[in-house]
Amino acid sequence: MKPAAALKRFEAFLRKKALRMTQPRREILLASWRTHRHFSAEEMYQWMQEQELGASRATVYRTLNLLVEGGFLASMNNGKGTQLYEHILGHSHHDHMICIGCGKVFEFRSAEIEAIQEEVAERHNFRLTHHVLRLEGYCSKCRPSSL
Amino acid sequence: MKPAAALKRFEAFLRKKALRMTQPRREILLASWRTHRHFSAEEMYQWMQEQELGASRATVYRTLNLLVEGGFLASMNNGKGTQLYEHILGHSHHDHMICIGCGKVFEFRSAEIEAIQEEVAERHNFRLTHHVLRLEGYCSKCRPSSL
DNA sequence: CTAGTTGCAAAGGATTTGCAACTGA
DNA sequence: TCAGTTGCAAATCCTTTGCAACTAG
Numbered sequence: 001m002k003p004a005a006a007l008k009r010f011e012a013f014l015r016k017k018a019l020r021m022t023q024p025r026r027e028i029l030l031a032s033w034r035t036h037r038h039f040s041a042e043e044m045y046q047w048m049q050e051q052e053l054g055a056s057r058a059t060v061y062r063t064l065n066l067l068v069e070g071g072f073l074a075s076m077n078n079g080k081g082t083q084l085y086e087h088i089l090g091h092s093h094h095d096h097m098i099c100i101g102c103g104k105v106f107e108f109r110s111a112e113i114e115a116i117q118e119e120v121a122e123r124h125n126f127r128l129t130h131h132v133l134r135l136e137g138y139c140s141k142c143r144p145s146s147l
Numbered sequence: 148m149k150p151a152a153a154l155k156r157f158e159a160f161l162r163k164k165a166l167r168m169t170q171p172r173r174e175i176l177l178a179s180w181r182t183h184r185h186f187s188a189e190e191m192y193q194w195m196q197e198q199e200l201g202a203s204r205a206t207v208y209r210t211l212n213l214l215v216e217g218g219f220l221a222s223m224n225n226g227k228g229t230q231l232y233e234h235i236l237g238h239s240h241h242d243h244m245i246c247i248g249c250g251k252v253f254e255f256r257s258a259e260i261e262a263i264q265e266e267v268a269e270r271h272n273f274r275l276t277h278h279v280l281r282l283e284g285y286c287s288k289c290r291p292s293s294l
Numbered sequence: 295c296t297a298g299t300t301g302c303a304a305a306g307g308a309t310t311t312g313c314a315a316c317t318g319a
Numbered sequence: 320t321c322a323g324t325t326g327c328a329a330a331t332c333c334t335t336t337g338c339a340a341c342t343a344g
Contacts, residue, residue, distance in 0.1 A: 018322090018323085019323070019324090020317085020318055020319070020322090020323060020324070021318085021319095022317080022318070022323090022324065022325085024324085024325075025324095040308095041308080041309075042308085055325085055326090056325070056326045056327075057309090057326090057327095058309095058310080058311085058325075058326065058327075058328095059324080059325060059326075061308090061309060061310070062310085062324090062325090065309095065310095077224040077226055077228075081224075081228060081307070081308065081333075081334080082307085082308065083308085083309085097267070097268065097271060097273055099273075106271055106273070108267055108271070110263055110267055112263050113260050113263050113264070113267075116257055116259050116260050116263075117260070117282055120244070120255050120257055120282070121244065121282060121284060124244060124253055124255070124286075125286070125287040126244055126246075126253070126282070126284050126285065126286055126287070127284045127285045127290055128282055128283070128284040129247060129283055129284045129285070130282075130283040130284070131280070131281060131282045131283060132279065132280070132281040132283070133278070133279070133280045133281075134278060134279040134280075135264055135267070135268060135273070135275055135277075135278045136275070136276055136277040136278060136279075137268065137273050137274045137275040137276045137277070138273065138274045138276070139271075139272070139273055140271075140272040140273070165297090165298085166298070166299090167297090167298060167299070167342085167343055167344075168343085169298090169299065169300085169342080169343075171299085171300075172299090187333090188333080188334080189333085202300085202301090203300070203301045203302070204301090204302095204334090205300075205301065205302075205303095205334095205335080205336085206299080206300060206301075208333090208334060208335070209299090209300090209335090212335095228308075228309080228332070228333065229332085229333065230333085230334085
């Protein structure tokens, strides 16, 4: 999805909640679409500082929460107490297989696994929004002789 | 693994690092073995308060880190900025379903998913050693009306 | 004895919040 | 117009750290 389309959806989302589209919100949405990496709230704040019309830290945090709530961004914890964000729409979902030896990351996707996840969630009366599947091990080049 | 055995291993671990077995460390290890749920550092601190010979918050945090380092506890983030812990040894593998609303953690295990993981790994000529599967969403109590 | 430990309180990092001054619809 | 928004700074939450008083080996 292109930035412009994302903006339109964000406006619609805001309207439905009787909230307003403002310059800071616009800038934050666009900036989140400008990168294809994960970013932290602090990084977003830095990006905002580099603009004429930026946003304060408070507004960055408030807007990131809105974007997650609206399903525009996915958030994940980096395991060190900081939330990371990435834009979702138009990005196909994938999981990661990571080689412990060389650090190489392989992406894969399994419709079967996802179907079972839904089933498990269903059984627990749980509504999934997101999942993280990381397979760790050794790729063919790094396989130790003992394995 | 029984508490006594875990204690022995903890002592060995400490000795190897030239650290000392102390009353607070003993109590914290035992308390972590007393529950079969995930617990936070704060909960552990509460448990310590309920004992004659407790431990301060600082010691709780320091000891939990030691226990994770030694492979006695697994730690995970509840997605809301708090680390949760659970004892590992003698516990069979399971995956986690985490409520974005209240942070509650549900455990589950799916032989099917694991079989497919193996299959996927096989296809990529990859040897799995470990995996992390986290399903995030809303539990029945926290489900927003829009979902 | 003495290096490792403890508790306390202060420090730290990430995030949220109260409030008075703004501003979009 | 006026409810929603912003920036600021203070507050909060979780965790780590400095330090002087202890204590295990």
